[in-house]
Amino acid sequence: MSRNLILGAALSSLVLLAALISFIWTPYDYAAMNIPDKLQPPSAQHWFGTDHFGRDMFSMIMVGARTSIAVALVAVGIGMALGVPLGLTAAARKGSWLDELIMRGNDLVFAFPSLVIAILITAVFGAGAINAIIAIGIFNIPVFARITRGAALSLWEREFILAARVAGKGATRISAEHILPNVANLLIVQGTIQFSLGILAEAGLSYVGLGAQPPTPSWGRMLADAQTMVSFAPHLALIPGGAIIVTVLGLNLLGDGLRDFLDPRIRVARA
Amino acid sequence: MTQQMLRSLASALAVGASLIATQGLAKSDITIAMQLEPPHLDPTSAAAQAIDSVVYTNIFEGLTRFKGDGSVVPGLAESWEISDDGKEYTFRLHDGVTFHDGSVMDAEDVKFSLDRALGEDSANAQKALFAGIESVEIVDPLTVKVTLSEPNGNFLFNMAWGDAVIVSPDSIDDIKTNPVGTGAFTFGEWVQGDSITLNRNPDYWGDQPALESATFKFISDPTAAFAAMMAEDIDAFDNFPAPENLPQFEADPRFQVLVGSTEGETILSTNNKQPPFDDIRVREAVAHAIDRQAIIDGAMFGYGTPIGTHFAPHNPAYVDLTGNSAYDPEKAKTLLAEAGFADGFETTLHLPPPSYARRGGEIVAAQLADVGINAEIINVEWAQWLESVFKGKDFGLTIVSHTEPMDIGIYARPDYYFQYDSLDFQAVMDTLNSTTDPEERAKLLGEAQRLIAEDYVNGYLFQLAKLGVAKAGVQGLWKNAPTAAIDLTEISWSE
Numbered sequence: 081m082s083r084n085l086i087l088g089a090a091l092s093s094l095v096l097l098a099a100l101i102s103f104i105w106t107p108y109d110y111a112a113m114n115i116p117d118k119l120q121p122p123s124a125q126h127w128f129g130t131d132h133f134g135r136d137m138f139s140m141i142m143v144g145a146r147t148s149i150a151v152a153l154v155a156v157g158i159g160m161a162l163g164v165p166l167g168l169t170a171a172a173r174k175g176s177w178l179d180e181l182i183m184r185g186n187d188l189v190f191a192f193p194s195l196v197i198a199i200l201i202t203a204v205f206g207a208g209a210i211n212a213i214i215a216i217g218i219f220n221i222p223v224f225a226r227i228t229r230g231a232a233l234s235l236w237e238r239e240f241i242l243a244a245r246v247a248g249k250g251a252t253r254i255s256a257e258h259i260l261p262n263v264a265n266l267l268i269v270q271g272t273i274q275f276s277l278g279i280l281a282e283a284g285l286s287y288v289g290l291g292a293q294p295p296t297p298s299w300g301r302m303l304a305d306a307q308t309m310v311s312f313a314p315h316l317a318l319i320p321g322g323a324i325i326v327t328v329l330g331l332n333l334l335g336d337g338l339r340d341f342l343d344p345r346i347r348v349a350r351a
Numbered sequence: 352m353t354q355q356m357l358r359s360l361a362s363a364l365a366v367g368a369s370l371i372a373t374q375g376l377a378k379s380d381i382t383i384a385m386q387l388e389p390p391h392l393d394p395t396s397a398a399a400q401a402i403d404s405v406v407y408t409n410i411f412e413g414l415t416r417f418k419g420d421g422s423v424v425p426g427l428a429e430s431w432e433i434s435d436d437g438k439e440y441t442f443r444l445h446d447g448v449t450f451h452d453g454s455v456m457d458a459e460d461v462k463f464s465l466d467r468a469l470g471e472d473s474a475n476a477q478k479a480l481f482a483g484i485e486s487v488e489i490v491d492p493l494t495v496k497v498t499l500s501e502p503n504g505n506f507l508f509n510m511a512w513g514d515a516v517i518v519s520p521d522s523i524d525d526i527k528t529n530p531v532g533t534g535a536f537t538f539g540e541w542v543q544g545d546s547i548t549l550n551r552n553p554d555y556w557g558d559q560p561a562l563e564s565a566t567f568k569f570i571s572d573p574t575a576a577f578a579a580m581m582a583e584d585i586d587a588f589d590n591f592p593a594p595e596n597l598p599q600f601e602a603d604p605r606f607q608v609l610v611g612s613t614e615g616e617t618i619l620s621t622n623n624k625q626p627p628f629d630d631i632r633v634r635e636a637v638a639h640a641i642d643r644q645a646i647i648d649g650a651m652f653g654y655g656t657p658i659g660t661h662f663a664p665h666n667p668a669y670v671d672l673t674g675n676s677a678y679d680p681e682k683a684k685t686l687l688a689e690a691g692f693a694d695g696f697e698t699t700l701h702l703p704p705p706s707y708a709r710r711g712g713e714i715v716a717a718q719l720a721d722v723g724i725n726a727e728i729i730n731v732e733w734a735q736w737l738e739s740v741f742k743g744k745d746f747g748l749t750i751v752s753h754t755e756p757m758d759i760g761i762y763a764r765p766d767y768y769f770q771y772d773s774l775d776f777q778a779v780m781d782t783l784n785s786t787t788d789p790e791e792r793a794k795l796l797g798e799a800q801r802l803i804a805e806d807y808v809n810g811y812l813f814q815l816a817k818l819g820v821a822k823a824g825v826q827g828l829w830k831n832a833p834t835a836a837i838d839l840t841e842i843s844w845s846e
Binding site for chain 2: 111112113115116118132133134207289293294295307308309311312
């Protein structure tokens with residue numbers, strides 16, 4: 081186990097834990113405003129201080145973690161659920177019109193900067209967490225489709241696949257029973273990376289007002305709200321910014337560590 | 352890093368250069384920032400406040416005009432006589448007034464301007480101002496007689512609005528992009544999305560202003576506004592969008608902060624025709640669920656005056672009715688239960704971009720949630736707000752500041768977006784419009800304020816403050832905003 085893996089797992093589980101605990105306990109009600117107590121710096125009473133409405137920042141960060149994770153998780157889920165079968169199909173039908181259709185479709189989605197697509201979708205269908213999920217999910221599809229197809233293509237050349245074909249298995253069964261388990265490692269690593277990108281995308285969308293709507297706390301919107309107050313209440317921006325950094329760093333380290341850990345070639349080389 | 356150094360070097364050089372340039376010579380230009388860019392520059396065909404901010408008294412003048420203290424003084428009309436029955440106003444125009452294109456401004460232009468506002472196809476945003484005008488007659492080139500169908504004590508006040516300015520018939524076709532007026536400043540250049548420049552009119556009929564030119568710069572983002580002010584890229588900000596930053600300007604000797612009042616009644620507008628808001632008990636419950644002081648402190652950082660009705664507190668006729676809708680969540684819950692909503696209900700809260708609405712809306716939503724009303728926040732841009740809320744009347748609640756002066760008359764329009772239809776109120780407004788005696792008028796205005804407060808038409812939140820920020824050396828800025836205007840004629844630099 082590498083240091084990256086341990087550190088990444090620790091940071092990621094810290095955030096995950098905060099999100100899970102927020103379901104049953106937060107120090108204060110995250111939505112409760114207490115305007116006379118606004119803009120307090122971190123203290124024993126309010127660990128992360130209070131925001132411009134006197135809401136407890138620590139509670140908001142905890143619930144905000146929930147928002148971020150939920151959006152990113154479902155978005156990556158959408159990307160995997162649609163992207164992986166598309167990639168497997170394209171690899172199984174390599175060179176056919178279906179392969180072309182899928183991969184050129186992917187190129188089309190890839191051609192747009194991901195955040196621009198997300199802004200487009202939320203602008204057309206309205207701002208909100210659900211639409212943010214769909215938007216982020218859509219640009220995850222080609223990522224998974226490509227990586228699956230690439231890995232699957234090399235597997236299709238291997239002898240054990242040939243054996244399966246000789247045994248009379250169809251392309252669908254081979255894809256599901258032999259190809260998929262062998263690309264799973266890759267998908268887990270990519271999923272972790274995409275997850276961190278999803279968190280960033282959610283923060284970006286809610287920063288411009290297109291993510292989760294108030295009163296649902298969101299790290300990106302906390303940052304946006306803090307903008308004009310940075311000069312006299314820096315904790316308003318530093319804390320949600322720090323939360324995003326910790327989460328994204330944690331997930332990236334975890335992804336790196338997982339790749340090292342799961343990739344048999346590297347493992348062999350190291351041994 | 353190097354770019355930053357270059358930039359600071361450049362600005363240091365610029366400061367040095369301007370120091371040399373201004374030695375012994377007061378600065379004669381100014382850059383004033385405002386948040387919104389006007390859609391076009393014709394004040395007589397749109398309600399957008401940003402138009403008036405740029406053109407009012409600078410480019411266009413009316414028969415009468417507002418001063419910074421809210422008083423109405425002669426404008427293009429030098430004097431006037433009112434007939435004994437209060438129906439005939441004879442205006443004597445200033446001699447020697449020319450439009451910026453060189454043509455002479457006379458009685459014909461006045462008739463043209465008023466007839467244009469009155470006409471069937473008039474695009475004027477405030478047609479009510481002209482509604483009482485029966486006819487406009489030219490007596491001689493410098494005398495105009497306006498006949499009203501009924502006496503109207505507000506007529507001179509109405510003629511001071513930016514919507515009632517005198518325009519030149521020849522310039523109408525491209526007034527929106529090239530406004531030609533009689534004012535002390537001529538239209539210079541409009542860089543779309545950035546700024547509008549005005550230049551001094553050397554042929555102005557009145558006193559020459561101190562400024563040679565003025566630039567209005569459009570900065571909508573509060574963070575950018577703060578940065579531009581701190582970097583001294585702009586000399587003044589008309590109405591600073593981030594009240595939280597004002598203490599920093601106050602503490603800085605380079606700047607002055609002018610906190611004044613506006614005509615903006617900030618209200619929780621309620622769709623009186625949409626159930627359950629058609630039930631007065633529900634509206635009353637909403638009124639009692641709202642803690643105004645918390646909204647002023649939380650959204651405006653303390654700037655603003657609580658109001659209990661749709662009327663400006665600095666107006667002598669104002670009646671303090673805040674007690675009528677005092678913060679009382681228990682009472683709100685009782686009222687909701689009586690109306691059959693013991694478990695509350697769901698509605699929408701549309702919020703346009705200004706921070707009074709976005710931040711105020713979050714607080715209002717939280718306060719409503721405390722009594723069981725679940726108001727879903729929908730953030731909208733102005734265009735969307737105008738389309739779906741103002742025109743489409745598709746909303747439950749919304750927060751907006753009504754910035755026109757003396758606009759309580761909107762409650763007499765049943766088709767206005769909050770759809771208040773009360774014959775009692777309409778009768779009071781009818782009587783008011785035909786009353787000229789000031790004391791009687793004040794009484795009627797008080798009655799009108801009481802009626803809408805007791806009908807809980809809307810949630811009355813606070814009077815919007817005008818938060819002006821300027822460099823210390825700028826003089827003559829309006830502290831209050833009796834109408835949307837940035838009057839350049841009295842602005843000068845000290846030293």
